[in-house]
Amino acid sequence: MLYLVGLGLSDETDITVKGLEVVKKAERVYLEAYTSILLVDQATLESYYGRPIVVADREMVESNSDEILRDADKVDVAFCVVGDPFGATTHTDLVLRARELGIQVRTVPNASIMSGIGAAGLQLYNFGQTVSMVFFLDNWRPASFYDRIKENRSIGLHTLVLLDIKVKEQSLENMARGRKIYEPPRYMTVGTCAQQMLEIEEEKQEGVYGPESLAIGCARVGGKTEKFVSGTLKELCDADDLLGPPLHSLILLGRRTHELEHDFVREFAVNKENWDRIWKAEYCGKQ
Numbered sequence: 001m002l003y004l005v006g007l008g009l010s011d012e013t014d015i016t017v018k019g020l021e022v023v024k025k026a027e028r029v030y031l032e033a034y035t036s037i038l039l040v041d042q043a044t045l046e047s048y049y050g051r052p053i054v055v056a057d058r059e060m061v062e063s064n065s066d067e068i069l070r071d072a073d074k075v076d077v078a079f080c081v082v083g084d085p086f087g088a089t090t091h092t093d094l095v096l097r098a099r100e101l102g103i104q105v106r107t108v109p110n111a112s113i114m115s116g117i118g119a120a121g122l123q124l125y126n127f128g129q130t131v132s133m134v135f136f137l138d139n140w141r142p143a144s145f146y147d148r149i150k151e152n153r154s155i156g157l158h159t160l161v162l163l164d165i166k167v168k169e170q171s172l173e174n175m176a177r178g179r180k181i182y183e184p185p186r187y188m189t190v191g192t193c194a195q196q197m198l199e200i201e202e203e204k205q206e207g208v209y210g211p212e213s214l215a216i217g218c219a220r221v222g223g224k225t226e227k228f229v230s231g232t233l234k235e236l237c238d239a240d241d242l243l244g245p246p247l248h249s250l251i252l253l254g255r256r257t258h259e260l261e262h263d264f265v266r267e268f269a270v271n272k273e274n275w276d277r278i279w280k281a282e283y284c285g286k287q
């Protein structure tokens, strides 16, 4: 049996009782550590779970999944995913490959950023499509997020923006020379995300959002040092020091808001007067 085990959002203790039982009994335990990270290191997980863990990088999961699935028709294999195995990251390829090989698959769900984000104070029912933001390069600025945000905002919905993670990436030079030397990991911050969003609005000029649009920066959701900072997109460009270390996500508010959301989120505002003024003019009771 292949078990997809969700590890939750923060540390080693977020695994469910059911997930821990699977991990303890499985023949082999893998950790998918390239689409999200826990706030603790591998050794801490191994000592709490009482099992050695093989870190499965993107190459292994995408190009060498047969090694993960080896003998899984006879023995149990645990494939651990930070958050929920089907929250934002869907390991569909692995599941389809397992099916082809006649291996049964079972999922042990857990909290995902897609649900944990409710702690920022906005109602999960009022979120539209989730989008991803990647690090821009000089000649590569993917902006497909813009049209999705446009759709969400056209019906007043909030948008959760998930931010790029770069782990085990090679520089172009090392790749060209075939050298397996990897760059240090990089995690996008709310400041970079807000900046890139404003650059794309500047380019497209469709007025989907702007420097005065309200948003929430969210850091280490579900952890002991969880932090939310709310403000305009312009204010959030400079909020990284307030938010602290990764992981970060950003929520762009839609106009379909409730007074209770206002009261909840206002507490996190960089500048409460600014927040109240814009909320009253642009969001309160608007569609």
Ligand SMILES: C[S@@+](CC[C@H](N)C(=O)[O-])C[C@H]1O[C@@H](n2cnc3c(N)ncnc32)[C@H](O)[C@@H]1O
Pocket: 009, 010, 035, 036, 081, 082, 083, 084, 085, 086, 087, 088, 089, 111, 112, 113, 114, 161, 162, 163, 164, 165, 218, 219, 220, 221, 222, 223, 247, 248, 249
């Ligand atoms: C591919 S998604 C996460 C998928 C994961 N399987 C889940 O269910 O949460 C990874 C992105 O989600 C966001 N994220 C994940 N955990 C987070 C946390 N605890 N706090 C803030 N953002 C988080 C970050 O933007 C991160 O780059």
